[in-house]
Each structure stands twice: as structure tokens, then as C-alpha cells.
Amino acid sequence: MSEQGTLFDDDFLKKLEYLNLVANHMMPGHLHGEHRAKRTTSSGIEFADYQQYVSGEDTKNVDWRTYLRTDKLIVRLFEEEADLPIYIFFDASASMAHGASTKFDYARKIAAALCYVGLLNQDRVNLIGFADGISQELSARRGKHQVWHAFRFLESVESAGITAMEKAFKGFFSARRRRGLVVVVSDFMDEAGFTKGFDMLRYFRQDLFAVHIHSPEEVRPELPDEVLLEDAELGTSRRVRVTPALLDAYAEQFEEHCEEVEGYCRKNGWGYVRTTTDVPFEDLILQVFRQGRFLR
């Protein structure tokens, strides 16, 4: 493992190995999640149902005993498990690159970790960077050997633009994507409203796992009395007289925003994890695992 860049260093990779062990421990044997759909086919082991024989079908599945009793050609159907893809969306807008320890790096590490675990489990993993559209995409990959492709891809992505989840999801899923698990790692600071993006996922009947990231200074910013606030995405500015009361109101507003995102996810039965950038990312991944939506 010497091909990693500065983002995914040896320390990071060690943590991934640790996460892998933990994942195996939590779910020994074959790791298939709830998201895996069952497809009814003529081959398989587990009986599912009967069906009227149609001309041209393979006769090996005809239930001859039933034919002798009823004089009807009935075909036995079996269920076959089909793996569903994992779509890992990470926010690559300009707001994610703000601060000393950027949310963008943190999001990429989370994406890398989830991707690593998914690839180890032979899942089809898609990595998508988004802002006001799809910035960059690494199409579906499977197998451990794809890990380095994924890491290089994540390192190559740069943050820019505004957040527009609705546009990004619509653009991505309009191209006949299979249903799967959608992991969105973002700060959800979408001027158009995060609900529009989430509604779009609901429309495409995708299962969502939201990872909400924000930096500590976003929760309790330290600002001078008189300040000109500049929006990192829009470039607009606003003059603000900062008072303790205003800071309290802002913290309250921020908390409301987070609770709105979480509430929306809970309402739709989706997974939701909230974290700040000062939390070790492996702890966050374990938290994701414990929620049971990613590993089953």
C-alpha cells in the first residue's frame, strides 16, 4: 500500500483495516445487507411460488406431479438474491472546503472508508462528487482490487460551486440507475432546501443514509462585534452586529436545521448520522455500522 496520497496515508489505511475487522466481527460470514433485493427466477434453491407455464419456457421447472393431479402445466419459481449497488455521494461544493480541518477532507475520508468496506464485501460501489450537479463520478466497482482506483478518484476531486442536491440527484438517477443504497455525505447547506434533494431520492425509490457533517466553528462561531460575513459558495456578503443574543439565536437556528434534516430522514425510515470534523472518522464509521443500515 504505497500508492496512497496525502489524504489516505498509512494511518488512514490502518484504520480501514481495523474497520474491516470490526465489520467482520459484527457480521461474520457473508455480508449482505438489507438493501439486497430478492429476484424471482426459474433457478435457485429457495422455492418462492407457482406460475402458469408459458410456451417456450424451460420445461425442467414444470411440476409434473401437479400436472398429473390437475392436468395443468405449472412451473415452480425460485428466489435468487441480487446485490444492490451502493451510491456514495459526497458534497464537493465550496462550503465543504471551509475551515482549517475541512469538511471536504473529512467527507472524502468517510466516503473512502465506506467504499473500502463495500468493496471488501463485494458490493458494487459508486463514488459521486456533487455540488450543483455531478462534479465527478467513479462508476460501479466491485472487489478489493478497486480500492486504489477509488482512493485516487477521491483525491482527484476538488471542491467548488454551490450545493444543489436536487439537480445533482435528478441528473444522476435519471440515467436508469438501479435501486440501491444512497449514502450522502454533506453539510446539507442547500439554498434551495435539502428536502428537494431528498424528495428526488424518494422519487427514484432510493434508500438513503445521510451523514451530516459540520465543523465546530459552524456551531459556535467566534466573531468580532461588527463583521462582514461572506458566503463561501455564493460570494455574497452581509454586515452583522454580533451580540451574545444573536450568537445564541444562531446556535439555535443551526440546531433546528440539523434537527430538520434528521427528522426528515427518520420520517422516511432512512439512516442519519451527525458529526463534527473533530470527531475521529473511524468512530463515525462505527456509528454508521451500529445503525445497521450499512452492514447486515
Place this chain on the structure above:
Amino acid sequence: MIFLGVSAGMVGLLLGGTVATVVFLYWLKPPPQRVVVPSTMLWNRLLKEKKRNTLLDRLRWLISLMIALTIGLSVAAGIGRPELSAFGRDVRDITVVIDNSATMATRTADGFTRWEHAVARAGEILRQGSASGHFLILDTSGQAPPTEPGDRRSALEVLAGLTVSLGGESTFPDLLEGESEIFFVSDGVMVDEAPPEATLISVFEPAHNVGITAFNVEALPSDPARYYAFVQMKNASLVAKQITLRLSGSNEGGLRDTLTLPAGETRARAIDLSGFERGPVRAVVTTDSDAFVADDYAYDFLPIRRQTRVALVTRGNVYLENVLAQEPRVFLDVMSPADYSAQVSADVFVFDRFAPPEAPRGPALLFLPSDVEWLTRTLAVVEAPEVPGWNSDHPVLRFVALEDLRIDRAARVAMPTAGESSPQSSAGEARREPVAEVVVGDRSLPLVLVSEEPERMVRVSFALEDSNFPLHPGFPIFLSNTLGWLMDEQGALARSPGRIEVPLPMAAVTDLEGSHIVTWPLSDRTVFQAEQPGLYTVVAEDGRRLRVAVNLASTERTSVNDSGLASDEIGAASTVSARAEPGPSEELWVFLLVLALLLLVAEWVTYHRRLTV
């Protein structure tokens, strides 16, 4: 509104400049710090709600500017010393003359004194004028400093420092010509010469008073060993009064006399003090409802004479021998100059045309002494000198008239002066020439000199045979006075309350209770202030002692109802309670400064709590 500090134009400029400066500084705020945040989405939402909801937020900047303007304008206006009380008042210059003569201490029916009413009225008059006017407070006893008219506060301070003066002369003060309104607050008893332009304000109210108008302890010339207390009392009330007179001395007991005096009548008593011992004598008159207390007491001193051993050294003098032999308290020892030696012991020495070579060990009376070292020299002999005058106040000359004194010849002796060295005494001690006082004659021809250092001495510069003095009826009195003075048997000096000078340098003064009185040295005298009647003892550094009987003892002061003024409506206690002490300033600058300070504190507190920014 009137500004006391600067002109109205300057105040306008100051206020305008302050407003311009404050507003300019508000616009001149430094640019805000630029901070990049991930998103202003939440900020926009929050500020939109706050702006919509809070009126205070919308007015915050304006309120802050108003507060800053108020602070600045308060300070700027305070520099101009604005005065609110000037509203609706004309600028007036007021001079108030307040009568603080003795009778102003008379109590009125409401329990206050005429003086307290007068001070209250004077304060009211001062407050009627505009603060920008000029005010002057004067009094009839000269207590108020003779200054130019000043501001009201200074006048009120002067007024607060004035007191009733029981003694001294009370006259209407001289006023500078000007357009000042003059008010005279008085009871009209002791001062009635106010100028016609003065507005008279009466604090007179009839009062009951009985007082001692004269008190003296004296020995009769015909019987020098017996002392009498001469007491004169007056009923100054408008009704007859029963008076109780009590005399008390240093021994227990005393005398008591009761008499009834019709209104306005005066009566005298001569009371034999044979039963009294040497010491202070106090006379007290009491009656019901006495409104003026200061004249109810009087003091004097009773000097009891003892037997005196007198050594007369003469070659023969029938006048002296006979008169001294007649003195009932004198043990006389007559000797010739040849028999005299320094070892002769006596209480008083009388040298007739002789002087011993050394000063005697005691007080001495000398008639034309010969030239010796311890006396000043004889400069010349003057034939038939005139007697230019004498000091009848000196104890030696009390009741002695010298109009008909004829002298054939007298010695012109040198006047001893302070600091002049005298010849050496036999003991070889360096002694200072005594400072003498001329009691008969003048400094060019001192006929009788008295001195007190080192021993009391009376030096007569003519011989009795060379004058008709021995034939005078006052001669025995002179000898008796002289013996009494030489033995320090003098009574007390009679003085009125107030500033008192005593002829002793650097002396200490105590009252009857032994409390020390503050004194001031004045050349060869000592000055002290005696506000109340009493007997004061003055002791010089060299041990000389003097007593001063301070008594009101004045018919004029006791007559508290002899006023030419009508009785005004004086009197609510509430009026008097408005004392003349300078109260809180009526100028606004203090309040403006306090307002600015309060606003600054409020601004500071709210700023640190982030309430106003």
C-alpha cells in the same frame, strides 16, 4: 436659561460642535472585519426574522447615537454652567444687611430666636434673586468680611458663618454706592440708622426679659476693707415681674433676694459681701418666661485684702507716716535709710527720697528716688511742671482726681525701653530694664511710672514736700490703691462679650471651669474671644495674673422691646428650618454631569452585555 460660565453664543457653538463631532464619529466607524463562512443561509434566515420582529433592533443605531449625543451635550452644556432657577426672574443685585446685635438672641414665641428668623429671611431674599446677580451679606457687628458683591453661594456661605454678637458696637455698615437693592433684617432695638432706601424687614416680636444691667464688686473708699456687690436689674418686659436675685461665691451658701419690678423699671442693690470669701462672685436673676438669657448672669471677682507689712524708709515724712498708719490693714515699720539693709523683710517697700543700691526683694513705691543702678537715670530737674494728664483707668489711680495737683519741681527721668540693658545688679546678674507705663504725665515728663518687671513698682518723680499731693483727698486713696496693686489685690477687669484684649503678653486664658480659651498674641497684649458672660483668668508666662469679668451688663441690650419696628408676621418653624447653609447647587452642571456619568455607566454595562450593539 442663563449660562454662568460662558456667553450664550459660545454655548451654542459648543453644543453645535459637540453634535457635529458625535455624529461625525458615529459615521466614522472603522470598517467591519471580513469573515468567510461556509454559508450565510442560516444567518440570512435568522437576521430576517430578527429584523422583522424587533423594533429595538431597527432603532438600535439611532438610540445609540441619541445616547452619545445626550452624553456629549450634557458635558458641553455643563461647561456653560446653566442655571434653571433663572427662569422668569430678573437679574438683581442684592445686598442684605443682617442685624446680629445682642438683642437678636431673644427667643420668640415659636421657640426660635430673632436671629434664626433673620437668617431664614435673609436666605429667602438671596434665593429670590437670579443666580447671575451679585449678592452681598453684611452685618452690624463687622463679622462679615468686607468684600465686593459676589455670587449667591458665597453670600449664603457668609450668612451661614455669622453669629449673634453679644458685645461690641452695633452699627449699620457703610455701603458702597450702587444699584444694589438693600434689605435690612433687624429687630430694630440696637440698630436703627438704616438708610431710607433700605427695605426694612422686621423680625421683632415682643418678649419677656429681666436682666442685670450693671454688676460690680467694689470696696467703699470710706471702708476699703469691706466689699459690696452693686447690682442693677431691669424688667424690660411689658408686664411686672417678680425677680429672684441670687449671689453665689466660692464658699457655700450665698445670698438670695426677691423683688417685684414693674414693667420697664430699673432697680439697684448694694449687697454686703462680708460673708463671702475671696474668689468669683456670680449674680443670677430669674423670673418666669425670660426670652433673653445672656443678661441673666453677671460675674466679678472679690479680692479680700489681708494684713500688709509695709517698710517705710524715709528721713521723716509726716504725710506718709500718718496716712499709712491710718490704713487699717497695714503693719507699718518706719526706718531711716541708714537702718535699711537688703535683709529687711516686708510685703511692700516705700522709699521716700531714697533708693537702696540694690533692688528690694518685693514691690516698691518710690517717691523721688536717688539715682541708683537699678533705676533709670534722672536727666534733669523741671521746675513747676504742668500735669498733662493721667490714666484714670489704671488701678493705682481709681477714684483719684489730679486736676488740682501742683508740683514745684520734679525729676525728668529716662523712660525705660524694651531691650535696653540696665546696669549690673549687685548679684552681677544681667537684667533687662523693666518696661514702664506712664500713669501721670507723659513720656517726655513721666511723673508717675508703674512697672511690673521684675517686681511691681510705682515710681513718683517728685517729692511729696514739693507738691500739694499729700493735701489732696485722693492721696490716701492713691496710697490704698497702690498698696492693693502692689500686692496684686486688684479686682477683675470689666469687659463686654466679644474680642477682649488684656495687657499681658503671651498669656493663657481659662474660664471658670478651667477650660482653656484660644488666645492670639498681639504685641505686648493677649487677645481672646469671650462670646458668653463669665469670669476669665489670664496668666502670663512670668506668673502675673489678671481676671476679666465679661458681662453683658447693658441697659440697651436688656431692653429687648425698645424697637422702633412693627412686629412682623414672623414665625413658622418651617420657615426657620430653611437655614442659610448653601444647599444643593441650583446650577444644572452637576446634574448634567451626573446624567452623563449615568449614561456612560449604562452604555458600558449594556455594551459589555451586548445589549446595545
